[in-house]
Amino acid sequence: MGPPPDGGKRGQAAIQTLPARAAAAYLQTPMDATPGTYDFTAFERRWQERWLAEGAFRAEPASCGKPKYYVLDMFPYPSGAGLHIGHPEGYTASDILARYKKAKGFNVLHPMGWDAFGLPAEQHAIATGEHPAVQTRRNIDNFRRQLRMLGFAIDWDREFSTTDEDYLRWTQWIFLQLLKHGLAYVSEKPVWFCPALGTVLANEEVLNTPEGPRSERGDHPVERRPIRQWVLRITAYADKLIGGLDALDWPDSTKRLQRNWIGRSEGAEVTFRLEGHEASLTVFTTRPDTLHGATYMVIAPEHPLLAKITAADRRREVEAYVAAVRNKSDLERTDLADMKKTGVFTGAYAINPVNGASIPVWTADYVLMSYGTGAIMAVPAHDARDWEFAQQFGLPIKQVVGAPEGFDIRKEAWTGDGPLVNSPGLEGLPVEEAKRKITARLSGKGQGRAAVNYKLRDWLFSRQRYWGEPFPVLWVSREDYARIPADSKLREFLPTEPVTCMLEGKEACAVPLPATKLPLTLPEVKSYQPSPTGDSPLSKATEWVDVWVDLATGETASRSAARPGDRWAAASRETNTMPQWAGSCWYHLRYLDPRNRDSVASKEALTYWGSPDFYIGGAEHAVLHLLYARFWHRFLHDIGVLPEPEPFRRLFHQGLILGEDGEKMSKSRGNVVNPDTIVKEHGADALRMYLMFLGPLEASKPWSSEGITGVSRFLRRLWRLAVDEQTGGPSARLASGAAESEDFVRELHRTIRKVGEDVETLQFNTAISQMMILMNTAEKSASVSRDSLEAFVRIAAPFAPHLCEEIWSRLGHRGGVAAAGWPSFDPAKLVESTVEIVFQVNGKVRGTGKMAKEASKDELLAACRAHPDVQKFTAGKPVVKEIVVPGKLVNIVVAG
Ligand code: ANZ
Numbered sequence: 035m036g037p038p039p040d041g042g043k044r045g046q047a048a049i050q051t052l053p054a055r056a057a058a059a060y061l062q063t064p065m066d067a068t069p070g071t072y073d074f075t076a077f078e079r080r081w082q083e084r085w086l087a088e089g090a091f092r093a094e095p096a097s098c099g100k101p102k103y104y105v106l107d108m109f110p111y112p113s114g115a116g117l118h119i120g121h122p123e124g125y126t127a128s129d130i131l132a133r134y135k136k137a138k139g140f141n142v143l144h145p146m147g148w149d150a151f152g153l154p155a156e157q158h159a160i161a162t163g164e165h166p167a168v169q170t171r172r173n174i175d176n177f178r179r180q181l182r183m184l185g186f187a188i189d190w191d192r193e194f195s196t197t198d199e200d201y202l203r204w205t206q207w208i209f210l211q212l213l214k215h216g217l218a219y220v221s222e223k224p225v226w227f228c229p230a231l232g233t234v235l236a237n238e239e240v241l242n243t244p245e246g247p248r249s250e251r252g253d254h255p256v257e258r259r260p261i262r263q264w265v266l267r268i269t270a271y272a273d274k275l276i277g278g279l280d281a282l283d284w285p286d287s288t289k290r291l292q293r294n295w296i297g298r299s300e301g302a303e304v305t306f307r308l309e310g311h312e313a314s315l316t317v318f319t320t321r322p323d324t325l326h327g328a329t330y331m332v333i334a335p336e337h338p339l340l341a342k343i344t345a346a347d348r349r350r351e352v353e354a355y356v357a358a359v360r361n362k363s364d365l366e367r368t369d370l371a372d373m374k375k376t377g378v379f380t381g382a383y384a385i386n387p388v389n390g391a392s393i394p395v396w397t398a399d400y401v402l403m404s405y406g407t408g409a410i411m412a413v414p415a416h417d418a419r420d421w422e423f424a425q426q427f428g429l430p431i432k433q434v435v436g437a438p439e440g441f442d443i444r445k446e447a448w449t450g451d452g453p454l455v456n457s458p459g460l461e462g463l464p465v466e467e468a469k470r471k472i473t474a475r476l477s478g479k480g481q482g483r484a485a486v487n488y489k490l491r492d493w494l495f496s497r498q499r500y501w502g503e504p505f506p507v508l509w510v511s512r513e514d515y516a517r518i519p520a521d522s523k524l525r526e527f528l529p530t531e532p533v534t535c536m537l538e539g540k541e542a543c544a545v546p547l548p549a550t551k552l553p554l555t556l557p558e559v560k561s562y563q564p565s566p567t568g569d570s571p572l573s574k575a576t577e578w579v580d581v582w583v584d585l586a587t588g589e590t591a592s593r594s595a596a597r598p599g600d601r602w603a604a605a606s607r608e609t610n611t612m613p614q615w616a617g618s619c620w621y622h623l624r625y626l627d628p629r630n631r632d633s634v635a636s637k638e639a640l641t642y643w644g645s646p647d648f649y650i651g652g653a654e655h656a657v658l659h660l661l662y663a664r665f666w667h668r669f670l671h672d673i674g675v676l677p678e679p680e681p682f683r684r685l686f687h688q689g690l691i692l693g694e695d696g697e698k699m700s701k702s703r704g705n706v707v708n709p710d711t712i713v714k715e716h717g718a719d720a721l722r723m724y725l726m727f728l729g730p731l732e733a734s735k736p737w738s739s740e741g742i743t744g745v746s747r748f749l750r751r752l753w754r755l756a757v758d759e760q761t762g763g764p765s766a767r768l769a770s771g772a773a774e775s776e777d778f779v780r781e782l783h784r785t786i787r788k789v790g791e792d793v794e795t796l797q798f799n800t801a802i803s804q805m806m807i808l809m810n811t812a813e814k815s816a817s818v819s820r821d822s823l824e825a826f827v828r829i830a831a832p833f834a835p836h837l838c839e840e841i842w843s844r845l846g847h848r849g850g851v852a853a854a855g856w857p858s859f860d861p862a863k864l865v866e867s868t869v870e871i872v873f874q875v876n877g878k879v880r881g882t883g884k885m886a887k888e889a890s891k892d893e894l895l896a897a898c899r900a901h902p903d904v905q906k907f908t909a910g911k912p913v914v915k916e917i918v919v920p921g922k923l924v925n926i927v928v929a930g
Contacts, residue, residue: 069762072753074717078836082182090850091132091187093143096642103140104643105132106622106682108651108659109147111614112173112195113154117180119699119707119725119737124650124688126722127731127796129186131648133832134793136187137856143643145625146181146188148174148195152614153231153251156501159562166501166562170197180709184718185835192628196503196617201624203553204634205616206506208666210527210546211673213507217267218495220535220544222260225494230254232564234261236494236613238295238658246366258361261568262535264496264505264610268665272296272488274679275664283684285732288656295657297489302473303407304482306331306384309392313339315384318406318487321416322476323468325388326457327434328411329424331395332377335359336403343395345381352378352397359399367399375400375423386411387481388472389458398423406487414447421447432456435465493662495613498570500562502611506547506554508583508590509535514603515543523548523588537606545605548588554607572609579607618659619666622646622681634675645678653687660685686796691728692736699737707737719834720746726798726833745802749837751809752830756823756841764845768820775815779863781808782822786859789829798833805830820845825857872923873898875907891918898924 085091094100105128110121132144148170155166155173174195181188194201212218226235228249239250247256268275276296279289301320308314315331333340335356344352355378359367377398384395400419401410414424415433424431433443436452454460459475460468476482496505515532518524527546534543547554557578562571573579580593583605590605591598620634626643627635634640645667660682667681692698693705700706712721724742729735758765785808792801808826812818824845831838831851842851866887871894873881881903885894895918898904904926911928918924 068760070757070759072750074719074836075714077840078183078185078718081836081839082185085185085187086182086190089189089191091136091142091144091189092191093145093189094141096638098141100139100141102143102643102647103132103135104143104646104648105135106144106625106646106649107146108649108655109149109618109621110177111149111152111154112170112177114158114169114173116173116176117709119691119709119712120652120688122184122709122721123691123725123731124652125181125184125186126725127686127688127798128648128650129722130726130793130798130832131796133187133835133852134790134856137828137832137852137854139855142187143192143625144186144188145192145628146186146190147193147621147625148177148197149614149618149621150174150195150197151502151612151617153233153499153501156499156562159501165558167197170195183713184709184722187835192625194621194624194628196621199553199555200629200631201617201621202503202555204624205503205612205620206547206552206554207549208620208634208670209503209612209616210506210549210552211675212266212669213533213544213546214527214529215669215673216529216531217270217669218529219265219267219533220262221265221492222262222535224258224260225263226256227259227261227568228252228254228256229566232566232568233498234259234263234494234496234568236615236658237491238661242366259568261498262610263494264608264612266493266495266665268493268662269488269490271665271668272298272490273486274668275490275661278664278668278680282680282682284682285653285685285687288653288660288685288687291656292661295490295661299487299489301485301487302469302476302482303485304387304411304476306387306411308343308395309383309385311343311382313342315339315343315395315409316407317409317411318485319411321413321465321469322472322482323454323457323460323463323465324413324416324434325386325411325472326460327413327415327432328386328393329414329430329432330393330412331384332398332401332410332412332423333380333395334401334403334408335397335399337397337408339409340380340397343380343382348379348381352380355397362399364402364404367402375419375426377423377427379427387476387479394429396423396427404491405489415443416447416449418447418449493665495616496608496610497613498564498568498609499611500556500559500571502613503616504554504556504572504611505608506552507544507608508547508581508605509537509542509608510545510583510603510605512541512543514585514605515545517603518545518585519601522586523550524583524585542606544608545583551588551590556611570609570611572607572611579609581605581607615659615662619663620670622649622663623667623670623676634670640675641677645681645683648684648686649682650686650688656687687732689730689732690734691725692734694737694739696736712742716742716746717749717836719749719837722835723749723802723833727802729799731796731798748806748809749834751813752826752834753837753841755809755812755818756827757844762844764820767817768823770817772817774817774819774822775811776867778808778811778815778818779822780866781811782825783859783861783863784808786825786829786857787864790856790859793832802833805833824854827851828854828857869921871897871921873901873904874923874925875904876927877925878907880904880907887921889920891920894918894920894924898926 107125107128132142136142150170155170158169159166226240228235235249240247240256241250249256276293276298299320302322303316303318305314305316377396380395380397382395383392386393412420414420414431416435434455434457436455437448441448451465453462454468473484524545526548532543534541557575559571559575564571581590582593582597582602583590585601585603623635627639630636663681668679670676671679695705697703720742724745727745756765785804788804789801827838827841828851838851868884869887871883871885872879881901883897895916908926908928911930914929915927
């Protein structure tokens with residue numbers, strides 16, 4: 035708010051009429067202020083401080099006896115840039131819901147924390163040498179300040195960061211549970227490596243672009259490299275993760291994304307004998323019904339059988355082909371847009387189990403090693419990829435499913451349904467029936483079985499980074515592993531099958547630390563730079579990495595010293611760290627009991643609060659965070675830690691807020707809206723309300739500077755309706771004694787109903803429009819009663835909490851506005867008691883009149899006759915007929 039145009043003269047004049055003390059206080063308020071000025075800067079701050087001091091939004095203990103409501107926001111990564119305007123959009127939505135539920139009598143939990151491990155802090159550390167923890171702390175302080183500035187009703191007592199040791203302990207504990215239950219292992223398969231980021235990436239973090247595969251973060255090229263990795267067996271949960279989706283109140287698009295990502299395919303595995311070889315080749319097919327149409331086979335270039343079955347005279351060509359495709363990504367290999375196929379004949383032949391036909395075995399890169407069995411039976415008549423390949427290499431195309439008349443199998447594959455043809459024993463059957471029949475027949479003969487495949491791959495769970503959770507495991511030799519005593523503390527999380535890997539050419543086994551040794555914290559390092567070979571910066575912290583471990587107790591000692599005793603073994607710590615997704619997999623649980631030293635959260639807290647009732651965050655997390663968190667939650671449920679299987683029953687994605695130019699906000703476009711600036715200019719309430727007024731919450735919508743002025747004006751009108759400009763006390767109109775207009779009363783009850791309904795369904799923009807309509811009728815009403823005004827303030831409070839608290843207190847209340855509860859509406863008051871009646875003369879409208887709904891025919895007629903405009907047309911003319919339609923119209927028919 036700038037100085038008033040008259041240079042503060044008004045202010046000076048006012049001071050002379052005020053007593054000295056009031057004048058002194060007055061001088062601290064803006065120059066044009068009176069005690070009743072809408073001075074949001076002062077009161078917003080005051081309320082924020084008071085809420086904080088009073089712990090106004092502290093959730094009550096489970097024993098309070100109230101029903102619970104748990105509102106969760108996707109917690110932010112505290113970046114150096116501070117809050118983005120998209121953050122307060124989602125946070126305001128959840129805040130309105132939280133405040134509304136509190137007013138409705140629920141024990142509300144609305145917590146906040148920080149997802150603070152991750153790459154940007156590490157990159158900052160590489161650039162400046164400053165420890166990531168230092169920068170993280172600074173950023174968190176800034177984020178916290180900004181969230182408080184927006185007045186969110188957060189229970190700050192429960193705040194934590196994923197980087198806190200106390201939190202880290204339990205992230206590591208959950209990882210060890212996964213390890214113990216056989217769901218964590220180490221692999222050295224080729225993985226996505228991003229040289230620019232110096233780390234590997236999960237499949238979910240790599241995008242297929244026209245320039246080839248690139249990192250989702252930073253848009254750098256990525257390549258395949260064999261690197262030792264921790265992997266979580268999320269595939270073991272594929273079925274549960276798909277099955278669980280049905281019961282969730284989530285956006286359909288997100289459910290669909292998860293379903294497709296998991297990609298469940300039902301089909302069969304069929305085994306083909308190979309001519310002249312002991313080995314046989316098993317394929318996965320979703321179309322066992324087309325087995326009679328299999329005219330060749332393809333095995334992936336990485337398939338372990340390839341070298342074995344390749345004929346001597348084909349070897350050179352096959353090897354050259356294998357070398358040529360090594361660096362291609364799965365994405366490139368399966369790109370449907372690129373129909374041109376490559377491949378070479380192996381010289382081997384397989385025998386079709388249904389008809390004994392001998393068919394050639396090829397290798398081609400359109401078959402991936404990572405899916406199914408890494409080999410296929412090719413049915414060019416009914417699969418588009420096989421059709422292309424057969425065309426290209428002159429392989430036979432044999433139709434086994436009938437196509438509609440006129441369809442030419444020589445021009446394209448027929449992938450639709452139809453009666454089976456050219457398939458003895460299946461002929462005439464529709465596809466689904468034929469699938470069942472042939473699968474049963476193959477199973478009977480031991481040549482196949484029904485099988486299910488998933489697109490979902492196991493989750494690559496390690497990164498070559500510093501700023502992440504260290505893995506709480508030690509690598510020891512196989513011999514030392516065998517020496518772990520039966521009663522050793524190290525057996526607490528020991529898996530049934532050892533997890534092994536090759537370390538510097540020797541086999542090593544993973545030994546999980548016992549819970550008493552958690553958390554394993556990060557060592558200090560001199561440089562945060564990953565090595566070009568892809569080793570984590572931790573590998574250089576040799577004092578930390580290389581230790582002696584007591585095989586009985588898990589005690590460790592520096593390897594610089596001599597071996598402390600017989601029971602001790604040489605061990606190396608894992609130098610990879612966990613990906614940022616780890617911390618966000620279970621934070622929703624820690625809020626329930628954030629200071630618990632003995633468990634993730636107490637049984638009591640877990641039982642009372644359960645899973646969040648409402649979860650809001652960006653749609654970009656549809657498959658990453660939301661899938662990983664479901665996996666961990668389900669796992670913890672399965673091992674008896676959690677009462678409920680699913681973490682997020684109701685999910686909502688807020689839409690993007692675009693720049694004023696309608697484009698995505700970005701620094702380079704210069705269209706970024708900074709919450710700090712807006713709050714300074716218009717106040718937090720105006721920002722909150724405007725964010726909700728912009729449009730449907732789920733829609734993408736552009737920011738508008740003018741729009742926020744409009745909302746600001748509405749807030750000022752509400753203020754003026756309640757507060758007297760001169761005295762700063764309740765407005766004189768509240769006690770005017772005049773009657774409230776019927777319109778206003780009706781609109782008030784309508785608004786109470788609509789805002790309640792809209793908040794439940796997150797239609798905040800329409801709730802605000804309705805409040806604006808109410809404002810218009812309030813201003814037109816001769817008076818507004820105190821009760822009515824208070825009801826208005828109570829429903830506006832979740833949207834503009836500072837303003838409404840301020841009004842509430844100026845109306846003389848001591849407790850917070852939420853404590854007054856949510857007003858109820860009177861259905862009887864919703865009905866209009868008057869209707870507009872149309873007055874006609876000879877069928878032409880000559881006027882209208884507001885009449886009581888139940889006015890009698892005589893009353894209506896009298897009113898019509900008395901209307902001056904009607905009289906103009908009836909004067910002196912004989913009345914022929916009078917027609918009265920109650921509640922609608924009166925028509926007077928005159929002669930002449
Ligand atoms: C024979 C066949 C005939 C097929 C037909 C399809 C149509 P979805 O639905 O994605 O699961 N396939 C199997 N493993 C493969 C691999 N490793 N790389 C590339 N393709 C592979 O696809 C399953 C189908 O994809 C399988 O069914 C197989 O081709 C192919 F008229 O087998 B089908």
